[in-house]
Amino acid sequence: MNVIPFEQRGMPLTLWWAIVGSGSMGAVGAIIGLVVGLLAYPPTTWFAIFELGIPAAIAGGVVGLLAALVVTVCRRLLRTDRPVEH
Numbered sequence: 001m002n003v004i005p006f007e008q009r010g011m012p013l014t015l016w017w018a019i020v021g022s023g024s025m026g027a028v029g030a031i032i033g034l035v036v037g038l039l040a041y042p043p044t045t046w047f048a049i050f051e052l053g054i055p056a057a058i059a060g061g062v063v064g065l066l067a068a069l070v071v072t073v074c075r076r077l078l079r080t081d082r083p084v085e086h
Contacts, residue, residue, distance in 0.1 A: 014068040021064020022057045029056025 011019075030053035037048030 013072060014065055017068035017071075018061045018065040021067070022061030025060020025063070026053050026057030029053040029060075032056075 030049045033049040033052030034045060036052065037045030040048065
């Protein structure tokens with residue numbers, strides 16, 4: 001039943017973080033769009049969901065990708081299995 005962890009094992013860290021960032025920020029943006037749409041003009045709520053959800057998903061994907069790149073670079077710089085240079 002754990003399909004996502006199984007699929008995630010073969011995925012690069014940067015791609016996984018971009019997907020998680022995009023999904024989480026897209027969901028938050030869609031919820032905020034729902035609230036704003038209901039308060040502004042209820043018949044056009046669906047448009048507000050997409051107007052805020054899609055840009056939030058794109059921004060979340062970019063932020064997730066950048067965070068994963070920083071983590072990857074830091075891990076490679078701080079590796080302890082490298083030979084010590086004198």
